[in-house]
Amino acid sequence: MQLSTLAVLLSASLAAGQTNTNLQTKFPTATTTTGLPAAKTIAxxxxxxxxxxxWDRSPSTCKSQTEGGDxxxxxxxxxxxxxxxxxxxxNxxxxxHCKGKCTLNNVWFTDVCEDAVTFLQKSGTSYVNGGGARGxxxxxLQHNGGGTVAVKNxxxxxxGKLYRSCGNCKTQYQRHSTFDNIxxxxxSSVVAGVNQNYGDTTSIKNSCILKGKICDRFQGNSNGKEPTKLGTGPSGTVCAVTAVKTSGC
Incomplete structure (x- = not known):
């Protein structure tokens, strides 16, 4: 479903001024910079x-779209x-990397390499509150584990994609994601890519999606092959949309 059609369907779109003011619309300037020789673990x-x-790595560990590790x-x-x-x-x-449930508050990514955050929890909910990403x-947001990733503001x-439920991980889960005031x-952007055959669900509400797509639905697998795309756009509970504006926001 293209956004022009979606805009007509979403008659309950946000009224002017209704969006949560916690959403920042400009990327912040760093107070200073630091380069870590190894990843920093938060217990x-x-x-x-x-x-x-x-915060960054020195020397750089970015290898374009080559999959890395911890x-x-x-x-x-x-x-x-x-x-x-x-x-x-x-760099x-x-x-x-969230090894279990985690919370990110006001975390920003200036130029994403392979991906920005990988969620590995087997169950429960991880939260992304505020912040943003570009480039x-x-x-x-790469969701390789199970449970829910809840994104707000x-x-x-x-x-490319704001969120992707892993399409070809060796161990697959039913995954859920929510987006509020994004x-x-x-x-060229897609808010969420989900695996319809594993029972994934995503919901997007109270948000401003300019020009991009709401969601892509896939047939995921556990054999490492490229997943098959089944469709684009809202589809029942698999991809539910409420009060989303596609222009003037």
Whole structure:
């Protein structure tokens, strides 16, 4: 379903001024920069405040779209860890790895390499509150584990996909994602890619999606092959949309 059609269907779109003011529409400037020789681990249940420093790797671990691992990340969050007020720089391959449930508060990505965040929890909910990402040729949020990823007040600019439920992981899960008060600004962007055959669901509400697509639905697999695309656009509970504006926001 193209956005021109979607705009007509979404008669309950947001009224002017209704959007949550917690959404920032400009990327922040770092207070300073630092290059880590290895990924920094935040222990289970602990919190780390990055004080709006740009955190990166030195030397760079970015290898374009080559899949990396923990060693190429900037931060590794153990189960229940919280990361706040961080700008992730361009010289890393994997951004943040959440080994279990995690919370990201006001975390920004200036130029995404392979992906920005990988969620590996087997169950439960991880939260992305505020922040944003730009310059991602492919994915921003990669969901390889199970459970739910809940995104709120997020800004995305010049990206491929904001979220992807892994299409060909060896171990597959039923995955869920929610998006509330997000802003996506580019015509090539997709908010969410989900695996319809595994029972994935995504919901997008109270948001501004300019020119891009709401969702792509796939036939996922566990054999490593490229998943088959089944369709694009809202489709029942697989991809549910409420109060989304496609222009003037």
């Amino acid at each position: 289970a249940g602990q919190s780390f405040d990055g004080k709006m420093i740009q 060693k190429d990340a900037v931060f590794i969050l153990e189960d229940g860890a919280t990361l706040s007020n961080v700008i992730v720089g361009p 890393n391959g994997e951004g943040i 991602a040729s492919d994915k921003v 997020f800004l995305a600019s010049n990206i 802003r996506v600004t580019d015509k």
